Amino acid sequence: MLKIGVIGAGAAGYFAAIHASSSKSEVTILEKTSKSLAKVKVSGGGRCNVTHAAFEVAQLIKNYPRGEKFLKKTFRHFSVGDTVNWFESRGIKLKREADGRMFPVSDDSESIIQALTKEANLKRVNIRYNFAIDTIKYEKNQFTVFAKDKSETFDKLIICTGGSPKISGFNFIQGLGHHVSEPIPSLFTFNTPQESIRELMGISVPDAYIKLEGTKLAYQGPLLITHWGLSGPAVLKLSAFGAPWLYDKKYTAKAHIRWNTNWSEYDLQSHLGKFRTEHPKKKIISNPLLGLPGRLWEHLVEKAEIEPSVLWHEISKKNLNKLIQNLFCYIVSIEGKTTFKEEFVTAGGVTLEDVNPDTLESRLYPGLFFAGEVLDIDGITGGFNFQSAWSTGYLAGINSIKSLNNV
CATH class of the missing domain: 3.50.50.60 (FAD/NAD(P)-binding domain)
Incomplete structure (x- = not known):
C-alpha cells in the first residue's frame, strides 16, 4: 500500500x-x-x-x-x-x-x-x-x-x-x-499614529479610493477609520498588492484618499458651488454634504481651517479649495502596520x-x-x-x- x-x-x-x-x-x-x-x-x-x-x-x-x-x-x-x-x-x-x-x-x-x-x-x-x-x-x-x-x-x-x-x-x-x-x-491595516483622523474611529465610507503616494498602487472599496488608523477592504487589498513596496519602505509612506471613488474635482467644485449659492446662510460645519458621515464632514471642514461659525456665503476661495482638496485627495502619513484580526x-x-x-x-x-x-x-x-x-x-x-x- x-x-x-x-x-x-x-x-x-x-x-x-x-x-x-x-x-x-x-x-x-x-x-x-x-x-x-x-x-x-x-x-x-x-x-x-x-x-x-x-x-x-x-x-x-x-x-x-x-x-x-x-x-x-x-x-x-x-x-x-x-x-x-x-x-x-x-x-x-x-x-x-x-x-x-x-x-x-x-x-x-x-x-x-x-x-x-x-x-x-x-x-x-x-x-x-x-x-x-x-x-x-x-x-x-x-x-x-x-x-x-x-x-x-x-x-x-x-x-x-x-x-x-x-x-x-x-x-x-x-x-x-x-x-x-x-x-x-500581506493583508494588514495602516497605522497613522500622528494623524487626528484616528479620533473618528468607527466611521466608514462605502466606496473610497486610496493610493500610495509616488506609486501606481491604488484600490477602491469600503474604508474604515480605527483607533490605530485605516482599515477596511480597500486598505487590506492595497496592502496585499503593495506588500513588497511597503516592506521596502519600512511601512512609512503617505496615502491619498478620495472619500468617494466617483468624485472628480470638477464635480466637487460644481456641487459645493451650487450649495453655496442656494444656501448662503447655512453654517458649513453643521450641514454635511455628499452623503458623508457628520463627524467626518466636520473633520474635513476643520482641516480646511474653516471656523465653526462660518456661513457658506462667507467662505474664502482659499478655504473652499482646501475643503475640496480634503474631499478629493486627503493625505495621511502611514507609520507602521497591524495584522488584520x-x-x-x-x-x-x-x-x-x-x-x-x-x-x-x-x-x-x-x-x-x-x-x-x-x-x-x-x-x-x-x-x-x-x-x-x-x-x-x-x-x-x-x-x-x-x-x-x-x-
Whole structure:
C-alpha cells in the first residue's frame, strides 16, 4: 500500500489528504500543534469565508497579487464552481453576499470543519498531532520526515504548512534544495499614529479610493477609520498588492484618499458651488454634504481651517479649495502596520518555478508536492486564500495517487 504523508492540518492539508486517500493508499497528516483547521475556525469572524463568487478563472486570478499566472493553470483543474459543488454535495449550502464573499448558510465555520473532518474520517485519513518537522531526507524514492524524537517514512509527501513570518520556518524545505522567497506580511491595516483622523474611529465610507503616494498602487472599496488608523477592504487589498513596496519602505509612506471613488474635482467644485449659492446662510460645519458621515464632514471642514461659525456665503476661495482638496485627495502619513484580526497572511514561500502548476509536484523531487500558502501565492481578503488552498490541495492530492488510478 502506498504511504502518503501530508504535513499540515489546515485547509490545504485536509483537502490534499482527502483527495490522496484511496483503497490503495494510506494517508497520514502530521500537524505540529495540538489542533487542526485553526485558521478555518477563525476565518470571517468565525463564519468562514469559504470562497468568492468569481466563477470565471480570468476574473478570479486578478485577486492574487502573487501567483496569478501559476494559478491560471491550477484553477482550470479545480475552481470556484468545484468548491461550491464539493461542499454542497456534502450538505453544506453556501450563500453569496453582496460583495461576492461566500459563506456557509449556517454562518458558522464549524459546519465547514465538520464537513472536512467527516470526509477525512470516511477516507480513513490518520492524523498525528505535536509532530513538528525538523528535517526531511529523500532516499531510495522515499521521504523520511524527522521530528524531535520521532520519524515517519512515506512514498509520497505533500507539504501544506502554510505561511511563516520568518524564513526559518521553511528550513526543512530549503534543506531539500527548494528555493524560498523571503516571507513578508500581506493583508494588514495602516497605522497613522500622528494623524487626528484616528479620533473618528468607527466611521466608514462605502466606496473610497486610496493610493500610495509616488506609486501606481491604488484600490477602491469600503474604508474604515480605527483607533490605530485605516482599515477596511480597500486598505487590506492595497496592502496585499503593495506588500513588497511597503516592506521596502519600512511601512512609512503617505496615502491619498478620495472619500468617494466617483468624485472628480470638477464635480466637487460644481456641487459645493451650487450649495453655496442656494444656501448662503447655512453654517458649513453643521450641514454635511455628499452623503458623508457628520463627524467626518466636520473633520474635513476643520482641516480646511474653516471656523465653526462660518456661513457658506462667507467662505474664502482659499478655504473652499482646501475643503475640496480634503474631499478629493486627503493625505495621511502611514507609520507602521497591524495584522488584520487573526487572519495572518504572508507573501513569500516556495518559489513557483520549482513547482508544476498542473500537478503541484516538485520539479526537483518526484513524489513531493506543495499546496496552500507554503507556496509563494497569496490573495486579497474575501475568500481567495481559501480558494487557492482548496484548488492546490485538490491537485496535489489527486496527483499523489495518479499512477495508482491510471489517470
